[in-house]
Amino acid sequence: MIKTVLLLAFLFTACPMFSKAESDRLPNIVFFFADDLGYADLGCYGHPYAVTPALDKLASEGTRFSQHYATGVTCNPSRTGLMTGLFPARYAKKTADFGFGEQVTITELLKQRGYKTGHFGKWHIGPKSTIENGTYGIDDVQVIGSSKDREGDFELTQAAIEFMKKNADHPFYVNIWGHSTHFPVDVIDELSEKFLNTKVDRNDFSETIQHKFDESLALDKNLDASMHQYLGDVYSIDQNVNRILNAIDKLGLRENTIFVFSSDHGPAPVSLGAKELTREFSKNMLGYAGEYRGGKHTQFEGGTRVPLIIRWPGNVKAGRVDKKNITSFIDWLPTLCAIAGIEKLPKQLDGEDISDIWRGDDRERRKPLYWKTSAMGSASAMREGTWKLHLNVRKGEKIQLYDLSNDLSESKNVAKENPKVVSRMSAKLNAWVAELPSEYVKKKGKE
Secondary structure, three states, X not given: OHHHHHHHHHHHHHOOOOOHHHHHOOOEEEEEEEXXXXXXXXXXXXXXXXXXXXXXXXXXXXXXXXXXXXXXXXXHHHXXXXXXXXXXXXXXXXXXXXXXXXXXXXXHHHHOOOXXXXXXXXXXXXXXXXXXXXXXXXXXXXXXXXXXXXXXXXXXXXXXXXXXXXXXXXXXXXXXXXXXXXXXXXXXXXXHHHHOOOOOOXXXXXXXXXXXXXXXXXXXXXXXHHHHHHHHHXXXXXXXXXXXXXXXXXXXXXXXXXXXXXXXXXXXXXXXXXXXXXXXXXXHOOOOOOXXXXXXXXXXXXXHEOOEEEEOOOXXXXXXXXXXXXXXXXXXXXXXXXXXXXXXXXXXXXXXXXXXXXXXXXXXXXOOEEEEOOOOOOOEEEEEOOEEEEEEEEOOEEEEEEEOOOOOOOOOOOOOOOHHHHHHHHHHHHHHHHHOOOOOEOOOOOO
């Protein structure tokens, strides 16, 4: 915490606060982050059965992005990338165990710019010792609920609403990081019963989820009941989003608030493990990535591509679906800094300012996107233009190249047909991997 205080003191000196008049014009930023929600788990993203009226309406009032990416394929790496603007594999010390060290966070930068900052819900961006007010420049830290305490999502949403009420006369930034739809999905009867009349027709879904249906059926023959559970959990997210949106309207803050909804990565798999808890609830893990292959833990599109809806009246176009631009949460820090007028940024950033894309511009992405877990020799992946390259995915086929312009499910490896593309992208990807730590450190034992 001493390092954080010193860092903030430096930032205050290096970059003066806005005047009150300037501060009054800064937009509020509300970031609702779902956990393990699939790309196609919302009605507006094509789920055949999901009931998500608040999020569907939000999409009609803002822009829905179809090529947005997470920075990691599990919870901590995904959050690390967006909070710091660095790909998570760059950290030699696992950030869940050690925190972000000297790296400046978006919340620190916004705080020194005059924002009130809050964080409610899931943490997973540092050890337990970091869960206190002031960490990463966050004024109000409340880690509420857990993946096994789904009712906590209602409570953390309420805490976020109280924070907005308290700070309605200041520009504020708030993380609302829920636990749904993380394992175990076990919703109250009121939620699952809403879908009692829903019968699963497997033909309503793409080929990419059929194996999950088979695995769920291997655990329990009542696929409909398992789907009701998952749909109920997704609906609970929509209800909490609706509560936040209503609170923003009641506070008269709609016109000056950026509301962002997304998920940390793709949907979790069904596990056929022997543990009783796993077998009881794993059948319900029916998150849907649409036509995209893979999910959580994989670097295929189903694991990395996530829903993104942004509403910012007068700035982000209403009713627009952005199908062209390639965006990522690695861009979160530089983009919000550009919007808030913060010019002094960390020296090293992997993302780029895409505030122009948020406002409706179409352009080529300047920086490639990279993925790799924090383990020596683990597989790496890269997106550049329409191409997706995977290296060392498995023995026998170490290089996989897919053209996403005509193969969204990454079903046809075209590496042999495109040697020049493989050569160019492999050189970039290997050069990036060479920049990463020579070893990774994890904390032994528990605090």
